[in-house]
Amino acid sequence: MKEKGRFGDYGGFYVPEVLIPVLEELEEAYYKYYKDERFLADLDNYYRHYGGRPTPLYFASRFSEYCGFKVYIKREDLMHGGAHKVNNTLGQGLLAKYMGKTKIIAETGAGQHGLATAMIGALFGMETKIFMGVVDIERQSVNVHKMKLCGAEVVPVECGTGTLKDAINDALRYWTAHVEDTFYLFGSACGPHPYPTIVKHFQSCIGKEAREQSLEQIGRLPDMVVACVGGGSNAIGIFSGFVDDKDVRLVGVEAGGKSVASGNHAATLVAGRVGILHGAKAYLLQDEEGQVTETESISAGLDYPSVGPEHCLLKDSGRAEYVAAEDDKVLDAFELLTKKEGIIPALESSHALAYLMSQKGKLPAETVVVVNLSGRGDKDVGIVEKYRPVN
Numbered sequence: 001m002k003e004k005g006r007f008g009d010y011g012g013f014y015v016p017e018v019l020i021p022v023l024e025e026l027e028e029a030y031y032k033y034y035k036d037e038r039f040l041a042d043l044d045n046y047y048r049h050y051g052g053r054p055t056p057l058y059f060a061s062r063f064s065e066y067c068g069f070k071v072y073i074k075r076e077d078l079m080h081g082g083a084h085k086v087n088n089t090l091g092q093g094l095l096a097k098y099m100g101k102t103k104i105i106a107e108t109g110a111g112q113h114g115l116a117t118a119m120i121g122a123l124f125g126m127e128t129k130i131f132m133g134v135v136d137i138e139r140q141s142v143n144v145h146k147m148k149l150c151g152a153e154v155v156p157v158e159c160g161t162g163t164l165k166d167a168i169n170d171a172l173r174y175w176t177a178h179v180e181d182t183f184y185l186f187g188s189a190c191g192p193h194p195y196p197t198i199v200k201h202f203q204s205c206i207g208k209e210a211r212e213q214s215l216e217q218i219g220r221l222p223d224m225v226v227a228c229v230g231g232g233s234n235a236i237g238i239f240s241g242f243v244d245d246k247d248v249r250l251v252g253v254e255a256g257g258k259s260v261a262s263g264n265h266a267a268t269l270v271a272g273r274v275g276i277l278h279g280a281k282a283y284l285l286q287d288e289e290g291q292v293t294e295t296e297s298i299s300a301g302l303d304y305p306s307v308g309p310e311h312c313l314l315k316d317s318g319r320a321e322y323v324a325a326e327d328d329k330v331l332d333a334f335e336l337l338t339k340k341e342g343i344i345p346a347l348e349s350s351h352a353l354a355y356l357m358s359q360k361g362k363l364p365a366e367t368v369v370v371v372n373l374s375g376r377g378d379k380d381v382g383i384v385e386k387y388r389p390v391n
């Protein structure tokens with residue numbers, strides 16, 4: 001492998017021997033094409049006319065009034081498919097095409113990455129298989145249906161707990177046997193090298209745009225940039241635009257579940273210990289014996305027991321701060337943004353908003369915050385209705 005894929009001591013590629021040449025081929029292709037003029041022009045065309053880039057940076061005046069400081073929202077919720085995920089699936093899908101692969105596989109938990117992959121599988125005319133735990137298939141029937149409408153095959157994964165981490169294991173296993181014609185389109189900025197680097201690259205359009213828009217619309221950089229963290233892709237995407245601007249605070253918000261203290265949550269960086277999962281060294285939620293623990297929060301899209309290696313380094317170095325938002329506060333944020341702005345946020349993104357609400361009265365009024373609204377909440381209306389019925 002050309003690069004070690006290390007972020008400090010984190011990351012790397014702790015994978016079975018058979019996967020090394022496969023990852024090497026992917027790394028080589030990535031470095032061959034990611035700055036290639038034809039590739040860039042192709043990707044830009046899809047970003048603009050298929051995906052909907054650039055997304056707006058919107059000053060949320062009524063939400064700001066509540067918080068007591070200025071909140072600008074980066075509108076990734078307006079992307080095709082309803083979230084930032086298509087930035088990555090378009091990028092990797094195009095890479096697959098340039099590599100001459102004809103088939104795509106992907107893992108999915110909540111179904112959002114599976115759907116974003118199924119969409120581009122249809123777009124590029126590639127045979128698509130989505131590996132999904134049987135428990136998740138049961139819980140996410142609408143997304144399963146949408147994937148099938150796009151022509152993808154949903155492969156049920158029965159082993160383990162029938163959730164995301166098992167789906168990743170099965171997809172990796174399948175890949176080793178079908179590498180000739182198959183591309184594994186990984187969903188977040190984690191997993192073995194080179195995925196954290198590739199996914200960050202394709203999500204960095206968020207940060208690049210947000211930085212330019214801040215200078216143009218606000219006349220300066222924000223004081224703080226906030227994003228929710230599952231595997232870490234939307235957060236690293238927006239952070240990448242500001243990480244060299246030392247005065248800009250970076251805050252990642254994880255899923256605190258019912259309460260962080262109760263232990264049932266997905267706050268990997270806040271409460272995890274270093275370990276190895278899915279080929280990478282990173283903070284990991286595990287019990288005393290080192291068994292990976294099941295995560296549980298109100299937003300299925302944040303339920304991943306590990307996190308991208310670059311976030312681990314950003315935490316240790318103190319360059320970024322990581323906090324957890326608990327379910328109840330997340331529901332408050334979902335309701336408030338909808339009431340104040342007429343924008344229904346994804347429950348994942350509502351974690352970032354909940355952190356902003358917790359800072360009410362604690363930051364000077366002239367403070368400018370850019371928050372990444374990673375997705376829209378139409379998919380979550382039914383869940384919210386269960387906890388907070390509207391009469």
Ligand SMILES: *Cc1c(COP(=O)(O)O)cnc(C)c1O
Pocket residue numbers: 083084085112113187188189228229230231232233234235301302346348349374375376
């Ligand atoms: C998948 C998803 C996330 C979490 O994934 P990251 O890789 O951490 O960005 C967050 N928000 C939305 C809307 C999602 O669909």
